[in-house]
Amino acid sequence: MTIIGWLQISLLFLAVLAVIKPLGLYMAGVFAGERTLLSPLLAPIERGFYRLAGVDQTREQGWLGYTLAMLALSLAGFILLYGILRLQAYLPLNPQGFANVPADLAFNTAVSFVTNTNWQNYAGETTMSHFSQMAGLTVQNFLSAATGMAMAVALTRAFARSQVSVIGNFWVDFTRATLYVLLPISLLMAVVFVSMGVPQTLDASATATTLEGAQQTIALGPVASQEAIKQLGTNGGGFFNANAAHPFENPTAFSNYLNIFAMLSISSALVYTFGQMVGSRRQGWTLLATMAILLIAGVGLVYWAETQGNPILGALGLDPAQGNMEGKEVRFGQAMTALYAAVTTGLSDGGVNGMHGSLTGLGGLVPMFLIQLGEVLPGGVGSGLYGMIVFAILSVFVAGLMVGRTPEFLGKKIEGREMKFVMLAVLILPLAILGFTAVSAMLPFAVASVGTGGPHGLSEILYAFTSAAGNNGSAFGGLSGNTPWYNTALGIAMLVGRFAYVVPVMAIAGSLAGKVKLPTSAGTFPTDTPLFVGLLIGIILILGGLQFFPALALGPIVEHFAMLAGQTF
Amino acid sequence: MFNQLRAALVMVLLMTALTGIAYPLAVTAIAQVAMPHAANGSLVERNGVTVGSALIGQAFASDRYFGSRPSATGPEPYNASASSGSNLGPTSAKLRDRVAADVERLKADGTEGSVPADAATTSGSGLDPHISPEFVRSQVARVAKARDLPETEVAALVERMTEGRALGFIGEPRLNVLELNLALDALKT
Numbered sequence: 108m109t110i111i112g113w114l115q116i117s118l119l120f121l122a123v124l125a126v127i128k129p130l131g132l133y134m135a136g137v138f139a140g141e142r143t144l145l146s147p148l149l150a151p152i153e154r155g156f157y158r159l160a161g162v163d164q165t166r167e168q169g170w171l172g173y174t175l176a177m178l179a180l181s182l183a184g185f186i187l188l189y190g191i192l193r194l195q196a197y198l199p200l201n202p203q204g205f206a207n208v209p210a211d212l213a214f215n216t217a218v219s220f221v222t223n224t225n226w227q228n229y230a231g232e233t234t235m236s237h238f239s240q241m242a243g244l245t246v247q248n249f250l251s252a253a254t255g256m257a258m259a260v261a262l263t264r265a266f267a268r269s270q271v272s273v274i275g276n277f278w279v280d281f282t283r284a285t286l287y288v289l290l291p292i293s294l295l296m297a298v299v300f301v302s303m304g305v306p307q308t309l310d311a312s313a314t315a316t317t318l319e320g321a322q323q324t325i326a327l328g329p330v331a332s333q334e335a336i337k338q339l340g341t342n343g344g345g346f347f348n349a350n351a352a353h354p355f356e357n358p359t360a361f362s363n364y365l366n367i368f369a370m371l372s373i374s375s376a377l378v379y380t381f382g383q384m385v386g387s388r389r390q391g392w393t394l395l396a397t398m399a400i401l402l403i404a405g406v407g408l409v410y411w412a413e414t415q416g417n418p419i420l421g422a423l424g425l426d427p428a429q430g431n432m433e434g435k436e437v438r439f440g441q442a443m444t445a446l447y448a449a450v451t452t453g454l455s456d457g458g459v460n461g462m463h464g465s466l467t468g469l470g471g472l473v474p475m476f477l478i479q480l481g482e483v484l485p486g487g488v489g490s491g492l493y494g495m496i497v498f499a500i501l502s503v504f505v506a507g508l509m510v511g512r513t514p515e516f517l518g519k520k521i522e523g524r525e526m527k528f529v530m531l532a533v534l535i536l537p538l539a540i541l542g543f544t545a546v547s548a549m550l551p552f553a554v555a556s557v558g559t560g561g562p563h564g565l566s567e568i569l570y571a572f573t574s575a576a577g578n579n580g581s582a583f584g585g586l587s588g589n590t591p592w593y594n595t596a597l598g599i600a601m602l603v604g605r606f607a608y609v610v611p612v613m614a615i616a617g618s619l620a621g622k623v624k625l626p627t628s629a630g631t632f633p634t635d636t637p638l639f640v641g642l643l644i645g646i647i648l649i650l651g652g653l654q655f656f657p658a659l660a661l662g663p664i665v666e667h668f669a670m671l672a673g674q675t676f
Numbered sequence: 677m678f679n680q681l682r683a684a685l686v687m688v689l690l691m692t693a694l695t696g697i698a699y700p701l702a703v704t705a706i707a708q709v710a711m712p713h714a715a716n717g718s719l720v721e722r723n724g725v726t727v728g729s730a731l732i733g734q735a736f737a738s739d740r741y742f743g744s745r746p747s748a749t750g751p752e753p754y755n756a757s758a759s760s761g762s763n764l765g766p767t768s769a770k771l772r773d774r775v776a777a778d779v780e781r782l783k784a785d786g787t788e789g790s791v792p793a794d795a796a797t798t799s800g801s802g803l804d805p806h807i808s809p810e811f812v813r814s815q816v817a818r819v820a821k822a823r824d825l826p827e828t829e830v831a832a833l834v835e836r837m838t839e840g841r842a843l844g845f846i847g848e849p850r851l852n853v854l855e856l857n858l859a860l861d862a863l864k865t
Contacts, residue, residue: 162683304731325717347801424790558765650693
């Protein structure tokens, strides 16, 4: 670790800190239905969309109606995307002449993009036509992100309101999130990406004759437009197989900053929006502080582990000064790769600028663990916020048990009904991750997909289901996931991780919205203090993380000691 | 419920038209008009022939050129239409054997002392256009000898072509191998 490395890391966090308030306030206005700077341009489009879709924008929905609308949109998105992938050979903009995507891979991919996971069992540049990338995958990058934002805002309203049955109109929240937040920022960012060297063309490739006379076919495409929303919507699905390690997705140190900045900005600002909407900005900052502490600790641990290098390779005569460079790009080095690895998993982005499967034992443990914590640091756009609120409710409940009072969060009494839904949501992640991993580790044909033997093999399977259920999308890429078993099992894990989590959360929203918002009294446990930050960190680590410890001990932790002992598999 | 399904279907189609067709085409139009070089892959030409992209690495086998990092793409290294890392874990025997072979090859080619890490590891993309200044320096003597150039001249070129950190702390010091080798070819022998 070097001072210059930490300076690079700090600069990114300062840049994000600078936009949290303005972007957070802007989004609070967007979701309150206020006019914005862009309204003259976008309001006619917005009204047109509502009219064509038959949406009455003045009518708000209860939690069930809101949730059903979200499910209907996801279903429609899935069907359309699945159709496009299955028929891409007959559709336009297929200059490479790619064949239709097989059924199991199309199922996996469609689920993956609709659930904001963006797990990829395919290599973009050798599988997907430009039409599939644009009209299929890019669209779901927008929609799945806007869906997450809408649900987080609905849950926020449940805290802001008192004794009502409605929590907003899904169609309005979703449309406004896309039109006023995601689309304009993506457009701007895509153009900046092009200026940094990210291609944007409808051509398939360029051919070069290298200096030594060989032919090199260089894959191109509409990369910048997809890269922008991929990061902004914390999707993470790359245009190319190598994702943001590919020089065309991420050509320079500055584009690397922009990638990470784009991932972090909306998720972080939404927490401020939450504080603003519930009338306690301090509460927003409290949650942000919690996220930042854990995330920076994660960055530090990856950075430290990777700069130590791999002693097995050191023994062969490799200079340890550069650290572990397998799977990493020279232009990013250790600091920028560690930063990306921790942020992409503390969020639910899942893009990578270096290969996670080639990280050292402890370096690889961190991204996996950050996903297992529930991706709340600060998590996917929307999904991170509602995940964090679930942990906050759990924390006030535990605090309530300790002092023997009915727990309250932001003036809302937390009672049996809410706690049942909280536990449903919290338990679904370990069930899906550990359950599917255990089954896969016992099926010979599932184990056969593993790339590296020994503990790393278990890590590859565990990471895959962690990533799928957590809707992350990054991978220990040694696993050959494009098999009927993994396509199906990972697809189911993604569906469970997204919808079996969010439906109980929305039920909590419905239940809380109906309650009286109590004024703060002397007996209220304050939730906007450093003490609460400490409590919340404890709850996240113990309840979110500890249940995965036995599995992690058999995978990355054993691998760390094997690496130190010089053992290979 | 029927209303919701209808709304969902219409919304998905409208959003596809807006975010899946209009948005990428608008970016393409802006990019192609304002920044055609970058938008088309930052291609590098020499004497009217496209010799590669400034952002994409390529393989160099000859002693007369500075070598790139090993690449994990298949079927050949630096296949720019199928990016890939090795995805080998730190305790992989395959990784150990591959690195051992590369270290041996580099030592035979004249690398003295310990081998820079990037010289014997594959990048995440398999297309890394850069190598570290240490890796470049370890090759100067070999290249100078193959080209019959004084070592100082090659070393001076390397010095000139080294990209530092922006503002003194952003990014890593590095050299673009294709640009370095083009500059090498342009030197008078």
